[in-house]
Amino acid sequence: MAEAALGLIRKIGNLPLGAAFSVVMFAVLVILAAIGPYVVPYDPLATVPASAMQPPSLTHWFGTDQLGRDIFSRTITATRIDLVTALSAVLISLVTGTTIGAVAGWSGRWLDAVSTRVFDTIMAFPLFALAVGIAAALGNSISSVIIATAIVNMPFFARQVRTEVNRRRSAGYVEAARLARIPAPKIVAFHIMPNLVPPLMVQSSLNMGWAILNAAGLSFIGLGIQPPDPEWGIMVADGAAYMFSGEWWVFLFPGLMLMLAVLTFTLLGDALRDWLDPRRAS
Amino acid sequence: MNIQPERLVELNNLTIRFGANAQSGNATVDHVDFHLDKGEFVALVGESGSGKSLLAHALSGILSPAAEMKSDRFHFSGVDLSDPKSNKWHGIRGREIGVVFQNPRAALSPVRKVGKQIADVIAEHRFLRKQALKEAVLEALAAVRIPDPALRVDAYPHELSGGMCQRIMMAIALAGDPALLIADEATTGLDTTTQAAIVSLLRQQAEARHMACLFISHDLALAKDFAHRIIVMHAGQIVEEASVDRLFTSPRHPYSAALTKATPANAATVSELSGIPGGIPDLRRSVPACRFAGRCEFADTQCWTERPELAGPPDALVACWRPLS
Amino acid sequence: MIKLFSSRLLLALPNLLGVVILIFILTRMLPGDPAAYFAGPAATQKSIEEVRKQLGLDRSLPEQFLTYVQGLFSGDLGRSLTSGQSVLDDLVSRVPASLELTLLALALASGLGILLGVGASLRPGGGLDRLCSVVSILGQAVPTFFLGLLLVFVFYYKLGWAPAPLGRLDILYSTPDGPTGFWIVDTLVAGDLDTLSGVLRQLTLPVVTLAMFGIGPVARMTRASMIEVLNSDFIRTARAAGLPPSKVLWTYAFRSIAVPVLNTVGMVLSFLLGANVLVEKVFGWPGIGAYAIESVLASDFAPIQGFVLLMAFLYVAINLAIDLIALSLDPRVKFDG
Numbered sequence: 023m024a025e026a027a028l029g030l031i032r033k034i035g036n037l038p039l040g041a042a043f044s045v046v047m048f049a050v051l052v053i054l055a056a057i058g059p060y061v062v063p064y065d066p067l068a069t070v071p072a073s074a075m076q077p078p079s080l081t082h083w084f085g086t087d088q089l090g091r092d093i094f095s096r097t098i099t100a101t102r103i104d105l106v107t108a109l110s111a112v113l114i115s116l117v118t119g120t121t122i123g124a125v126a127g128w129s130g131r132w133l134d135a136v137s138t139r140v141f142d143t144i145m146a147f148p149l150f151a152l153a154v155g156i157a158a159a160l161g162n163s164i165s166s167v168i169i170a171t172a173i174v175n176m177p178f179f180a181r182q183v184r185t186e187v188n189r190r191r192s193a194g195y196v197e198a199a200r201l202a203r204i205p206a207p208k209i210v211a212f213h214i215m216p217n218l219v220p221p222l223m224v225q226s227s228l229n230m231g232w233a234i235l236n237a238a239g240l241s242f243i244g245l246g247i248q249p250p251d252p253e254w255g256i257m258v259a260d261g262a263a264y265m266f267s268g269e270w271w272v273f274l275f276p277g278l279m280l281m282l283a284v285l286t287f288t289l290l291g292d293a294l295r296d297w298l299d300p301r302r303a304s
Numbered sequence: 305m306n307i308q309p310e311r312l313v314e315l316n317n318l319t320i321r322f323g324a325n326a327q328s329g330n331a332t333v334d335h336v337d338f339h340l341d342k343g344e345f346v347a348l349v350g351e352s353g354s355g356k357s358l359l360a361h362a363l364s365g366i367l368s369p370a371a372e373m374k375s376d377r378f379h380f381s382g383v384d385l386s387d388p389k390s391n392k393w394h395g396i397r398g399r400e401i402g403v404v405f406q407n408p409r410a411a412l413s414p415v416r417k418v419g420k421q422i423a424d425v426i427a428e429h430r431f432l433r434k435q436a437l438k439e440a441v442l443e444a445l446a447a448v449r450i451p452d453p454a455l456r457v458d459a460y461p462h463e464l465s466g467g468m469c470q471r472i473m474m475a476i477a478l479a480g481d482p483a484l485l486i487a488d489e490a491t492t493g494l495d496t497t498t499q500a501a502i503v504s505l506l507r508q509q510a511e512a513r514h515m516a517c518l519f520i521s522h523d524l525a526l527a528k529d530f531a532h533r534i535i536v537m538h539a540g541q542i543v544e545e546a547s548v549d550r551l552f553t554s555p556r557h558p559y560s561a562a563l564t565k566a567t568p569a570n571a572a573t574v575s576e577l578s579g580i581p582g583g584i585p586d587l588r589r590s591v592p593a594c595r596f597a598g599r600c601e602f603a604d605t606q607c608w609t610e611r612p613e614l615a616g617p618p619d620a621l622v623a624c625w626r627p628l629s
Numbered sequence: 630m631i632k633l634f635s636s637r638l639l640l641a642l643p644n645l646l647g648v649v650i651l652i653f654i655l656t657r658m659l660p661g662d663p664a665a666y667f668a669g670p671a672a673t674q675k676s677i678e679e680v681r682k683q684l685g686l687d688r689s690l691p692e693q694f695l696t697y698v699q700g701l702f703s704g705d706l707g708r709s710l711t712s713g714q715s716v717l718d719d720l721v722s723r724v725p726a727s728l729e730l731t732l733l734a735l736a737l738a739s740g741l742g743i744l745l746g747v748g749a750s751l752r753p754g755g756g757l758d759r760l761c762s763v764v765s766i767l768g769q770a771v772p773t774f775f776l777g778l779l780l781v782f783v784f785y786y787k788l789g790w791a792p793a794p795l796g797r798l799d800i801l802y803s804t805p806d807g808p809t810g811f812w813i814v815d816t817l818v819a820g821d822l823d824t825l826s827g828v829l830r831q832l833t834l835p836v837v838t839l840a841m842f843g844i845g846p847v848a849r850m851t852r853a854s855m856i857e858v859l860n861s862d863f864i865r866t867a868r869a870a871g872l873p874p875s876k877v878l879w880t881y882a883f884r885s886i887a888v889p890v891l892n893t894v895g896m897v898l899s900f901l902l903g904a905n906v907l908v909e910k911v912f913g914w915p916g917i918g919a920y921a922i923e924s925v926l927a928s929d930f931a932p933i934q935g936f937v938l939l940m941a942f943l944y945v946a947i948n949l950a951i952d953l954i955a956l957s958l959d960p961r962v963k964f965d966g
Contacts, residue, residue, distance in 0.1 A: 150903030155937035159655040277775035285770035398871020411862040
């Protein structure tokens with residue numbers, strides 16, 4: 023057991039710096055999301071007016087906010103909601119994008135042309151503005167933030183799957199499956215899709231980063247998750263006002279955590295890509 | 305240090321190495337001696353990969369920074385050019401030495417009018433501006449026999465034929481009125497008629513301007529028609545250097561012999577050779593001292609262990625332990 | 630040229646139409662009864678029905694869509710519930726503030742990105758190359774609003790070098806009154822250098838914040854294209870012809886990769902237009918992004934719809950402009966749709 027752990031550590035140590043960082047941080051984030059709320063030292067919602075606006079100290083590592091809530095506990099607790107929001111959005115875009123992309127890539131013809139055009143249009147659009155519009159139209163709730171984030175991320179999956187499916191449509195093993203009278207959905211699902219797992223993993227990781235940013239941005243402007251629930255974007259927005267009276271810790275720590283989370287998934291995506299396709303590594 | 309008055313290029317013991325061959329330690333251009341007199345026409349022939357283009361790059365001062373170049377002496381018109389980064393190259397590169405490359409369409413900027421590209425070089429070397437520059441560009445175009453120069457100055461390379469682009473390249477190479485013109489596979493990829501026209505233009509311009517000319521080609525027939533003297537390269541080494549007559553009547557290196565035999569008419573090229581077994585050795589691995597030894601029917605132990613020096617009378621130099629008589 | 634322009638415009642129309650359809654669908658997705666919503670909180674059943682008729686919501690969807698498009702063509706984007714103004718007027722009065730900010734940021738990002746990318750391409754693996762990858766990774770990972778707040782904290786609160794992040798101009802100055810609404814231009818036209826310096830001081834931090842996110846993509850594209858082109862035959866020709874290195878680098882190498890770089894700049898501009906919303910909130914910038922946020926918080930949908938439409942319009946205009954510039958930069962770019 024200890025030997026296996028040592029081996030794992032050695033393996034991570036041999037990775038390039040960015041990759042090693044992302045693997046370790048990814049594990050940390052997952053653990054925090056899973057058990058964070060149970061291990062934090064203070065109740066993230068408990069207001070203690072007597073100890074409001076205390077700078078970072080041994081009792082309050084990240085200080086306290088205007089209501090005396092412990093910022094460390096709030097920042098850690100927020101990991102779950104931020105990651106779950108982003109993960110839900112990415113899963114929705116992954117599933118819908120893959121489905122649409124597979125159908126478009128397999129059928130070709132006008133359906134392909136139209137969907138390609140639509141996705142190109144969405145991707146070239148100022149995405150955050152589009153997300154604001156969609157989230158606003160769906161009403162101010164977490165689910166509309168998730169759906170808005172999913173919609174702006176979906177074309178990235180659809181386009182990738184479309185290209186790959188289209189490319190493999192006439193491959194030898196697909197022709198063989200067709201001659202064996204295997205129905206098209208089965209061919210796509212069992213013969214083509216397995217090849218697509220690695221690139222989709224890379225894409226999902228990169229999109230996780232964007233989704234976290236997008237969701238935090240939306241909550242920063244007041245859409246989605248509402249106070250007093252701890253969420254990084256809101257905490258930064260709340261803390262911004264106190265920066266001008268010198269209480270920098272209120273906005274800084276949740277912001278750093280947010281940055282770290284996005285960095286983790288971006289680097290993880292890059293590391294996965296280099297690992298799965300060494301030719302592209304530079 | 306007694307350079308004869310008519311000597312233009314004097315290059316002794318040139319070696320060029322690349323990091324990619326670090327393991328085998330093989331130089332890509334190996335112990336090459338080269339000289340050229342003013343107004344002389346010399347041809348350099350060899351298969352692709354023989355190092356002839358690399359030698360041309362070294363001679364024209366555009367060796368890639370990845371290449372490590374060493375020589376005992378590299379003089380051009382008495383100027384020491386042995387350091388490729390030396391600022392003595394300024395005023396020689398493009399002005400005293402002009403180069404015509406192969407694949408003319410790719411060798412011209414795709415987004416700049418050809419007239420502008422010629423004007424850039426003329427302005428750089430002849431310090432002409434405005435109207436005078438314009439006229440000089442038109443003259444340069446006329447000199448390389450481009451019909452309707454006034455019309456062509458505003459064309460982009462993709463609007464011109466390959467032969468036309470090669471003439472533009474020549475105008476660029478001639479812009480500084482150089483003492484040496486290097487034609488690096490300048491006719492490769494052009495059709496036969498255009499090839500002949502370009503070669504004759506090359507000869508005519510070089511003679512009119514008293515330029516020396518280094519004609520690099522894998523086409524032995526073209527080289528034979530063009531040059532006074534022929535240098536044969538194989539895998540980075542010069543194997544034979546002789547006057548055209550001697551090389552074709554009595555070649556002494558087995559490689560040159562096979563080359564000339566395989567060039568019966570004026571159409572065959574080195575790449576189509578059938579008489580020589582194998583290909584150019586892979587320089588990333590260890591190779592025999594005479595790099596032709598592995599392909600040579602006469603090779604013995606000495607060929608594998610000891611590098612032959614270029615030796616013999618001036619019009620029939622050969623680097624071979626077992627030269628043909 | 631005019632023929633070319635109009636055919637490009639024609640090609641851009643489907644994109645615009647697509648966005649209009651999307652927005653139309655979005656408005657119909659509004660939770661609850663839109664008629665009750667637009668009639669306001671104090672409405673009676675009767676007034677709601679009146680509003681429904683007025684809005685045409687009692688008709689079929691295709692009919693509604695036609696009326697909607699007709700409205701758009703006559704410039705009718707509806708009315709803002711909060712300001713009571715026509716949405717079109719609101720947007721038009723705010724758009725220069727946003728564009729001045731975004732375009733300056735784009736110029737800064739492109740300039741720095743190109744310099745960084747060219748520098749990195751000259752020595753792959755060197756210091757500039759590493760800086761290039763750090764900048765592009767951070768540009769992907771740092772939240773826009775967080776970087777803005779950090780810069781405000783350091784340069785305004787700690788160092789006192791930057792003015793307070795409270796809009797386009799300190800109240801000490803009188804508001805520039807010019808025709809364009811771009812205050813740099815307006816103050817320059819009026820010759821009011823004092824106000825110009827005030828305008829520039831306010832612009833610095835938001836422009837830098839926004840620009841930080843554009844440098845990475847531009848630098849990466851420039852680097853990759855330059856590395857490829859520096860090994861190309863025509864660069865070898867230019868070198869062998871004895872042209873000075875700076876001329877080889879810019880007139881020959883960079884000039885030939887202008888089109889891919891330009892396309893990246895267009896992509897970056899689109900991204901900056903979106904990120905602008907957050908930067909405007911951080912810096913109290915009275916542009917269309919801040920307007921959209923106010924409307925979102927007030928559940929005032931007409932302005933949001935107008936905002937997204939305006940973005941669509943800007944996006945189509947940008948792509949058109951980029952196509953045309955690319956056409957003038959590279960003679961090989963043919964008109965092929």
